[in-house]
Amino acid sequence: MINIFIADDEEPARERLKELLGDIAAEVPTTVVGEARNGLEAIERYPQSGAQVLLLDIQMPGIGGLEVARHLSSLEPPPTVVFVTAHDRHAVEAFELNALDYLLKPVRAERLAAALRKASSPGREQLARASSAPREYLSVAERNRIALVPVREILFLRAEQKYVTVRTRTREHLVEDALIALEREFADSFVRIHRNCLVARAAIRGFERTGGGGEDEPHWQVVLDGLEERLPVSRRQWPIVKELVSEK
Amino acid sequence: MASIRQSPYPDLLPDFRNLGVIARVLVAVNVLAALGVLFAAPTPAGALEHFVQAAAYLEPLLLLQLVALAALSAFISKLRYWSGCAVIVALAMALTAGYHELVAQVSTEPAPMPVRSIILAGLIAAGLLGYLRLLAKAYSPALVEARLQALQARIRPHFLFNSLNAVLALIRRDPRRAERALEDLADLFRTMMSEPRQFVRLADEIALLERYAGLEQLRLGERLRITWELDSAPSDALLPPLVLQPLLENAVFHGVEPGTATGEVLVRIERRGDRVLARIENPYVEEQQRRAGNRMALDNIRERLALFFDAEARIRTSASDARYRVEIEMPYRPANP
Numbered sequence: 001m002i003n004i005f006i007a008d009d010e011e012p013a014r015e016r017l018k019e020l021l022g023d024i025a026a027e028v029p030t031t032v033v034g035e036a037r038n039g040l041e042a043i044e045r046y047p048q049s050g051a052q053v054l055l056l057d058i059q060m061p062g063i064g065g066l067e068v069a070r071h072l073s074s075l076e077p078p079p080t081v082v083f084v085t086a087h088d089r090h091a092v093e094a095f096e097l098n099a100l101d102y103l104l105k106p107v108r109a110e111r112l113a114a115a116l117r118k119a120s121s122p123g124r125e126q127l128a129r130a131s132s133a134p135r136e137y138l139s140v141a142e143r144n145r146i147a148l149v150p151v152r153e154i155l156f157l158r159a160e161q162k163y164v165t166v167r168t169r170t171r172e173h174l175v176e177d178a179l180i181a182l183e184r185e186f187a188d189s190f191v192r193i194h195r196n197c198l199v200a201r202a203a204i205r206g207f208e209r210t211g212g213g214g215e216d217e218p219h220w221q222v223v224l225d226g227l228e229e230r231l232p233v234s235r236r237q238w239p240i241v242k243e244l245v246s247e248k
Numbered sequence: 249m250a251s252i253r254q255s256p257y258p259d260l261l262p263d264f265r266n267l268g269v270i271a272r273v274l275v276a277v278n279v280l281a282a283l284g285v286l287f288a289a290p291t292p293a294g295a296l297e298h299f300v301q302a303a304a305y306l307e308p309l310l311l312l313q314l315v316a317l318a319a320l321s322a323f324i325s326k327l328r329y330w331s332g333c334a335v336i337v338a339l340a341m342a343l344t345a346g347y348h349e350l351v352a353q354v355s356t357e358p359a360p361m362p363v364r365s366i367i368l369a370g371l372i373a374a375g376l377l378g379y380l381r382l383l384a385k386a387y388s389p390a391l392v393e394a395r396l397q398a399l400q401a402r403i404r405p406h407f408l409f410n411s412l413n414a415v416l417a418l419i420r421r422d423p424r425r426a427e428r429a430l431e432d433l434a435d436l437f438r439t440m441m442s443e444p445r446q447f448v449r450l451a452d453e454i455a456l457l458e459r460y461a462g463l464e465q466l467r468l469g470e471r472l473r474i475t476w477e478l479d480s481a482p483s484d485a486l487l488p489p490l491v492l493q494p495l496l497e498n499a500v501f502h503g504v505e506p507g508t509a510t511g512e513v514l515v516r517i518e519r520r521g522d523r524v525l526a527r528i529e530n531p532y533v534e535e536q537q538r539r540a541g542n543r544m545a546l547d548n549i550r551e552r553l554a555l556f557f558d559a560e561a562r563i564r565t566s567a568s569d570a571r572y573r574v575e576i577e578m579p580y581r582p583a584n585p
Contacts, residue, residue: 012417
């Protein structure tokens with residue numbers, strides 16, 4: 001018996017998948033243990049559902065299926081994801097690139113059965129690479145759930161020993177992503193100000209010059225929107241930062 | 249008698265009630281007159297004087313011609329292309345002759361030679377018809393192009409496959425509703441694949457809107473709420489086919505589908521005097537840049553409106569108060585009963 005979770009924003013599409021699962025029950029016995037109407041719900045509900053397989057629609061409001069897969073891939077064990085999509089060239093390209101299994105809507109019963117039978121878990125890396133587009137959220141794996149931090153609320157990202165600290169106006173989180181990967185992914189919205197720190201371009205209020213007393217060399221600091229803390233800009237990054245910000 | 253050349257785009261006589269056509273005729277005739285005077289005059293200063301004289305003679309005649317053409321346009325538009333052209337040229341010559349007679353009686357100044365003017369009027373009329381025909385021809389590939397775009401872009405694969413999927417889900421639970429949905433889908437496709445027609449009645453376009461809306465409702469359920477304000481919509485108004493449906497499709501695609509909350513869409517069509525106004529509103533989701541393709545549909549519609557109504561139709565878009573609006577304004581042309 002396979003436990004299945006269905007995520008699709010269209011009610012008829014979820015119904016159809018349930019019908020098909022019923023049709024192939026003799027061949028592949030399954031139980032539907034959870035459903036979600038959008039990406040956020042899927043991330044919220046999937047971890048506690050006890051499902052092993054996630055039937056995941058690509059085009060959903062809020063967080064799309066590809067990003068949902070990336071976030072859930074940090075679960076232990078990671079879900080077996082079968083993507084379901086109405087024709088979408090880019091999505092299909094992404095799958096073929098990463099050798100992920102996908103079903104085209106309308107789904108045929110035999111295709112669904114075949115996908116479930118060989119539902120070997122695709123590697124975590126494959127899921128994580130399902131989409132190269134910048135994510136809308138960063139995910140923080142906590143015991144049995146996944147917490148999401150909206151990227152547009154992030155003020156800065158700072159590498160500490162093993163983790164990266166994610167600072168929003170109200171909270172601090174730790175994520176496992178590497179700073180260099182984050183820098184590449186969010187190159188459009190974040191700028192590196194220091195060897196260990198990226199700040200959100202939109203949050204930059206201005207710069208202050210400081211130090212100069214004693215041994216302390218004078219240097220620039222970033223002032224961020226709604227944050228007391230000042231972040232130092234390294235001498236190496238200063239020309240780049242100055243340039244980018246004056247473009248704004 | 250059936251036409252021997254089966255052209256999908258038969259030549260059309262210009263519509264002399266159309267502002268664009270009137271403006272083009274006025275400008276062209278005056279430019280011709282100015283050029284003629286410039287050639288004939290010995291000095292540039294003399295040219296101006298000559299032009300004023302010529303204009304005093306020419307403008308009343310020109311206006312008379314245009315008024316006559318506008319008045320007779322209903323009759324002329326019923327003729328076949330070449331007979332229509334012959335009638336227009338003959339009319340231009342006859343009016344010039346009559347005008348000459350009149351001027352000769354009331355004016356003491358020697359009028360220009362009548363025969364020359366009459367022939368000139370005929371030539372200019374023919375020349376202008378040729379020009380307007382070329383103009384229409386230049387637009388006509390745009391019609392083909394627009395039609396092709398309508399075929400390819402309008403049938404969003406996303407919409408087709410999701411709709412079919414939704415119908416499949418209905419077949420066991422509610423076979424009757426599934427039947428209706430397939431009929432709606434068939435109607436929608438029939439219109440999209442039909443031969444380009446001249447105009448459709450607004451009532452037909454509204455029926456198409458409702459069929460489309462029914463299919464989207466099936467798929468999106470409570471997430472889509474459409475308010476229809478059609479009480480004062482003139483159902484006999486003529487408009488190019490598939491002008492409103494793509495706008496509603498855009499509204500759903502860009503304004504409703506990307507959201508998790510209920511998306512309110514407004515469709516309002518009304519007649520105000522001799523204008524038809526259509527407005528479609530949807531929630532404006534700023535973050536959805538990923539959904540491209542809105543521009544293309546708008547450009548396509550704008551081009552077709554220009555083709556059908558020349559300068560008399562407008563399409564405007566605006567975004568405020570978290571709402572996105574598209575407004576179309578076009579002349580009210582009732583269908584012949």
